[in-house]
Amino acid sequence: MPTWLMLALLAILILMPVALILISAFSSSTPRPGSIGLSGLTLENFKILSSHQSVTALTNSLVVATSASVLAMFIGGTLAFLAARTNIWGKAVIYFIGIAPMFLPSLVGALAWSLLAGPATGYLNLLTRGIGLGNLFNVYTMPGLIFVLALYYAPYAFLLIHGAMTLMNPDLEEAASVHGGSLGKILSTVTFPLVTPAILGSGVLIFALTMENFPVAQMIGTPGQIETLPTFIYRLMNSAPARGNEAAAVAVVLTVVLIAVTAIQQRVVMKRNFTTVSGKGMKPRMMDIGKLRGVGLAFALGYFALAIVLPVVALLLASLQSSPYVSNLSQLFGEDALSFWSLFQTLQSATFLDAARNSVMVAVCVAVLGAALAFYLSYIVYRTKTPGRKSLEFVAMLPLAIPAIVMGLGLLWTWLVLPLPVYGTIVVLIIAFIAIYLPQGYRGMSASILQVDKDLEDSAVLLGSTRARAVSYVTLPLMKTGVMSTVLLLLMLAMRELSAALFLFTSNTRLLAIVVFDNYDNGALRSAASTSLLYILVILALVVLAKAFGARATNGEAR
């Protein structure tokens, strides 16, 4: 495939949605079949930005994202330090705790926490009321929103910081020790400064992710009347008639903030890329933290309880309880209070089965096709001298800075306008997810292609093989782990994605995430809970399957 064809592909996948958002923001009509919606330039749409609602939404977004990233970094960083560099008990368990919440979509986490700490009926409130303390919890608040986001984004900080801490050359610390540094001094003058880029990088990443997060904001924030930019865009699009042009204007603002943040992140990562990795086999030093081991372990277990155990218990209770309304915990222990009826009901329902099939199909296609596209792209960028390869890379990385909900809007308009009959089919969802996760796929693939010395492939060509044969005989087999990990990463991301699908699904192409979201939106909590449980099981099954094919679950990061 020549480069211009690749460029054309990326233009349709990524540039056109972006362009349509921009056009709509400056136009008085939205794109529709036969028209890209450019009917007279206007700045009218941007008036909405000065409204009280937008200012509040922007402020809320900034406050929530900043606080959630600080909290997530604290949780993730502490766990990473414990798992990578101390003599705490059960390091493998700590590591598992650090990444496990990744397998729980934030949508499901938000649902579980609204079941747990909803103002009147949350299980935790039932508990405190039962022991005479009254209602203590209300998750539908700013702190509640920040807390839930931090819980489910801490694993990103954990992965990045853990990686930096394990790759650190122990000589650097030993040198400090030999020259008279105490443990505290070593930590403050060598260890932490060396992982600063990873800490800052993860901070900015989590800021961007929480800023654009839609499901948690919608499920926790909206009932508490806390609007963020993504939920504001969603509300504008869902009002009748849809206010697409104004939504586009808000989307442009959100995107500009994220582009600025992403640019800072790239800067930080580029400028302060300390090389701490050396070729020889390394074993990082383990620090004796003495009595703090107990505190550390309690911290990890506490996090695990809040992020996984309590939410899963809540989902179980909600899907097993026979009466939809429980006002007192003792009701749950009565006869026939719990039954598997609802869970079986869900498991057999056409809605669930269709959605599960759609989700798996979309995720598998996105993983395979997305990985193939990402491989081809990385190959062009890193293995050829094609002119314009840097601009290919730029376009491929662009979706990183564009919120999924905005990309979803742009893709909706793109496939309305393009004369291909994919709108309303499952294909459009596959295309959309490939587009928004191209940066993750591309990063995974290029990291892996860079690890395979180019000489290995060139030598096959000199020895008489064609380039394609050399790639399949040498390069791809050597990249096996990296390729499989990228496939798994894309599979996971596609399984979890809600925001980008919001504007693209139809009643025939609902995904599991959509079903959970719809059920919640309609107040069908029991059904939402049981679907969520099964949703988690499907995800786990896919992960186990992919790992059996040789993927590593923790290679790379999500959005």
Next chain:
Amino acid sequence: MKVTLENIDLKYGDTYAVKGVNAEIEDGHSLVLLGKSGCGKTSTMRCIAGLETPVRGRITIGDQVVFDSEKNINIPSHKRNVGMVFQSYAVWPHRTIFENVAFPLQMKNLGKKEITDRVDEALHLVGLDGFQKRGASLLSGGQMQRVALARSLVMRPSVLLLDEPLSNLDARLRDRLRIELRALQQKLNLTCVYVTHDQGEALALADRIALMQNGKLAQVGSPGDIYENPASASIADFLGVTNIFPVLKNGHPGTYKMAEHRLELTTVDYTLDGDAIKACIRPEDVIVSGQRPDADSNNWAGEVSVASYQGSNVRYLIELDGGPAIEALVSRRDGPPAGKGNRVWVTASPSDIQILPAEVA
């Protein structure tokens, strides 16, 4: 086969990596491209392999023009029948040694029997009999080198390219393989192009050496030529001449004056003039003695500031009175070594002092 490079220009972006390179390698001869890193030697070699595309010039292997910018000829790498041993060896770690070495023959669709026989023969040549079944990731550096060599030899290449073939090996293995490589090249009458930055390696492996600086050929000649008569002071420096002093003509025929000191040098060669000329004296040509020698010129007194015992030799750094520090390499046969702080006399024969331009014009 004979290999010819004519007017090769190679660009990376806007900068020339190789400029105007002309070279001819006779059938069965070896050419060593010698130079510092970044001088364009590896790029030149990669042009022969077809891994880089020059912007100008012509490359011929045997009777076949493999690249000609004017006629738009550019034969792809896999059809040039060029063998190459990469600096990293590029032995495929996920394949066995047999699979590695058999690869070029499989690409030619040869029969099973012939492949097995030729692989055995190639492995025998490099001294790896019986290694066929081993996985390539378990080999030592020297063995990887041999596998890479066998993999190229088995295809009976028109020309064999070797990129820093010995640089990843330890010193003793390097010395041994250097001799083995030279013997193999002469035995098989192979046309070889080596790239190296190590002058000792270049002298040992080459029929001819092409010295490269800044993308251009600075000097081409036999190892003896290059070693005895470097074309410039910077080439002399690269070849291990450590005593290089800027000099000026001072009016007395037959002598130069050091530019930064008041010492005079008597030389045989008295043609060069200008402000960018240098006197070059090999450390092994510097004679050190305890008493004033009876030579009439180039007699300098000084004090030993560093004496470094190297087994067969002693290397001295001597501060000349009113002059620069000069390095001397003295055989241990020439008496007990002088120590730090000893007063000594230093002399050099006028014929051992070369007056050279700083750079090749």
